[in-house]
Amino acid sequence: MSLFMIITGLIAGAVYLNSLLPIITGYPAKFLCSAVFISHRNPADVEAVDLNFSFIRYVTNKIDYQGKSVTSRFLWGSSKAIYREGFGSTLLRSTDESSLRKDRFPASAGANYEQDTIAWPLGNIVPDTNTGIDKAVLARITYNLMISNRYHGTAYAFIVLHHGFPVAEMYRKGFRAGTRFPGWSMAKSFTNAMAGIMVRDGLLDIHEKAAIGSWQKDDRRNITINDLMQMQSGLEWNEDYGNRSDVTVMLYDSRDFSDFAYSRRQSYPAGSHWCYSSGSAVILNYLMRKKFGNDSIYRTYAASRLFSTTGMPDAVFETDPSGTQVGSSYIYATARDYARFGLLFLRDGVFNGERILPAGWVAYSTTPASHGNGDYGALFWLNRGNQYPSAPSDMYSCLGHDGQCIFIIPSRDLVVVVLGYSPRPSDEMDLDKLLGDIVGTVDVKIAK
Numbered sequence: 001m002s003l004f005m006i007i008t009g010l011i012a013g014a015v016y017l018n019s020l021l022p023i024i025t026g027y028p029a030k031f032l033c034s035a036v037f038i039s040h041r042n043p044a045d046v047e048a049v050d051l052n053f054s055f056i057r058y059v060t061n062k063i064d065y066q067g068k069s070v071t072s073r074f075l076w077g078s079s080k081a082i083y084r085e086g087f088g089s090t091l092l093r094s095t096d097e098s099s100l101r102k103d104r105f106p107a108s109a110g111a112n113y114e115q116d117t118i119a120w121p122l123g124n125i126v127p128d129t130n131t132g133i134d135k136a137v138l139a140r141i142t143y144n145l146m147i148s149n150r151y152h153g154t155a156y157a158f159i160v161l162h163h164g165f166p167v168a169e170m171y172r173k174g175f176r177a178g179t180r181f182p183g184w185s186m187a188k189s190f191t192n193a194m195a196g197i198m199v200r201d202g203l204l205d206i207h208e209k210a211a212i213g214s215w216q217k218d219d220r221r222n223i224t225i226n227d228l229m230q231m232q233s234g235l236e237w238n239e240d241y242g243n244r245s246d247v248t249v250m251l252y253d254s255r256d257f258s259d260f261a262y263s264r265r266q267s268y269p270a271g272s273h274w275c276y277s278s279g280s281a282v283i284l285n286y287l288m289r290k291k292f293g294n295d296s297i298y299r300t301y302a303a304s305r306l307f308s309t310t311g312m313p314d315a316v317f318e319t320d321p322s323g324t325q326v327g328s329s330y331i332y333a334t335a336r337d338y339a340r341f342g343l344l345f346l347r348d349g350v351f352n353g354e355r356i357l358p359a360g361w362v363a364y365s366t367t368p369a370s371h372g373n374g375d376y377g378a379l380f381w382l383n384r385g386n387q388y389p390s391a392p393s394d395m396y397s398c399l400g401h402d403g404q405c406i407f408i409i410p411s412r413d414l415v416v417v418v419l420g421y422s423p424r425p426s427d428e429m430d431l432d433k434l435l436g437d438i439v440g441t442v443d444v445k446i447a448k
Contacts, residue, residue: 020244021077024055026091026252029072031182032061033081033089037068038316038332039180049154050402050421079252086299088318088330094255095321103323108300111313120165121340122311122352124177131162134441138168141437145418146170153403153422153429157181157335160438161415164343171335172420180316180332181419184400188281190306190317190341191327192365192379194288195229196349196357197305203291206364210287212262223270225287228280229378230369234268235261237277241401247278251329256322258286274371278328281379282320285327295323310344310351312337329401335417341398342406342415345380366396390436403429412442 028051035041035050043063051057059074068083081091086105115123138160144150145158156175160168171177183190198204206225215221220235227233238245246264254260261279292298302325307315315337318330333341340351345365349357365378374384381387383395391409398406403422408415416438422429 018077020055021074022079022093022253023244023248024074025059025072025077025079026081026093027051027248028056028059028061029070029079029081030089030091030252032063032072033068033070033083034182034318034330034332036063036070037083038088039182041179042174045174053423086316088316088332090319090321091252093253093321100321106296106300108303108308110303111308115311115313121343124336126166129163129165131165131167132442133160133162133167135167138438138441141434141441142168142170145434146172151430151434153420153427155403155418155420155429157417157419159335159339159415159417161339161343161346162442163413164347166336166339169335177336178314178334180314180334181338182400182404183331183333183338183398184329184402184404185278186338186398186400186404186406187317187327187329187331188278188379189398189406190302190331191281191284191288192229193306193341193344193357194302194327195225195284196361196365197301198288198291199361200355200358201305204288210283211290212283212287214262218266219269220266223266225284226378227270228284228287230274230372231276231280231376232271232274232369232371233277233280233283234266234270234273235264235275235277235279236267237261237264237275237279239276239278250279250282251326255320256324257282257320257326257328258322258324262286272371274369274373274376276376281328282324282326285325289324299323306356309354309356311340335419338398338406338417338419339415342408342417345396346408346410346413346415388432388435390432391439395435405431407435409439412439414438414442 032043032046035046036043059072062071069080071078071080081089083089120126142158145155156172158170159166195204208225210223210225223233239247241248250257250260261282289298302317307313312333315333317325319325344351344356345362348362349355365380367377368374368382368384369376375382381397381399383391384393392411394411395407395409403420405418
């Protein structure tokens with residue numbers, strides 16, 4: 001091999017590595033900033049487990065507790081994320097930090113109740129209720145998941161609701177009921193709920209075409225809100241988290257996530273091809289923001305119309321540097337909050353006797369996308385394609401990166417929440433067996 005070829009190869013390698021540095025340093029800066037200042041986790045634990053992979057394990061992270069920021073460095077690259085009340089953690093990209101810090105999250109009406117003093121589901125006082133589930137078997141399942149690792153993976157939190165009440169709940173050491181966990185792509189289902197509330201409020205029509213100026217010059221002008229909800233926009237998108245892809249560039253190397261997403265080319269006519277895309281969810285949040293025309297109202301809408309009304313007043317929907325909520329990936333909430341969210345859909349959009357979502361919205365959300373092979377509805381995963389053979393076919397779910405799950409099983413009146421860290425195929429949790437065993441705790445009673 002000639003010296004020229006060696007030098008060329010080294011230069012090409014350096015150029016590629018340089019393109020990866022914003023992702024290699026941006027991921028830990030953002031994740032650790034949220035883990036410390038939203039979840040209140042021990043940073044050493046986060047680095048030892050959640051950030052102990054690939055190049056990320058070699059990144060040096062510095063936490064500024066007074067300034068509420070994290071700076072991450074690797075080779076010649078560095079990234080900084082800052083925490084701001086209400087906005088969550090934001091990775092600085094082509095953004096003036098001082099301007100971001102001057103921006104204040106508007107005061108929200110918030111919840112007018114104290115959760116520890118009122119009954120479930122709005123509050124945390126859970127009655128001792130006999131729902132008919134086999135609690136002895138369920139206790140063994142909980143132990144096998146959280147302690148003995150019979151289902152593999154690493155679970156941080158586990159909750160089961162039956163007939164609307166918690167019948168199992170456990171946390172790994174270092175976590176508790178008040179810990180806010182990252183939902184990752186479960187945020188997409190929260191975007192679904194926000195869209196539904198806006199439909200009910202007369203602010204959104206899912207059948208209207210997306211009002212994006214640059215799309216009016218080509219066939220993208222035919223993309224509807226519904227196409228985006230069902231991941232059938234036809235826009236090019238690469239959701240591979242393992243390298244420099246569309247999703248990693250958007251989340252870790254972009255200032256305006258929606259601008260990055262809606263600038264993608266269209267490869268298929270709208271409504272004719274299914275492709276899982278965090279970009280579609282981000283575009284939806286951008287379009288929803290535009291509907292308000294007032295950022296103060298937009299920023300408090302989730303808290304006032306969704307979180308406070310469903311017993312999730314401490315949930316955080318993080319924003320990108322441009323101020324749009326990252327409805328594809330960045331929501332933080334407690335395990336009980338995620339269970340309450342599942343209960344909202346299990347009860348057809350009614351929570352604690354109050355209708356939150358429009359009548360028929362859950363049916364719409366769980367109707368298979370025309371080209372999704374029965375696996376996907378509108379920002380919810382479906383089990384009609386038999387992804388989990390041991391679970392009923394009517395089950396639908398919110399699924400997030402590294403093993404975040406909310407399973408909703410109408411035929412058994414169950415909600416199952418599993419949160420944790422199971423990133424590699426060798427560490428993946430056996431969710432099918434777990435679900436089958438949980439369903440069995442109900443079916444054995446039915447059989448009797």
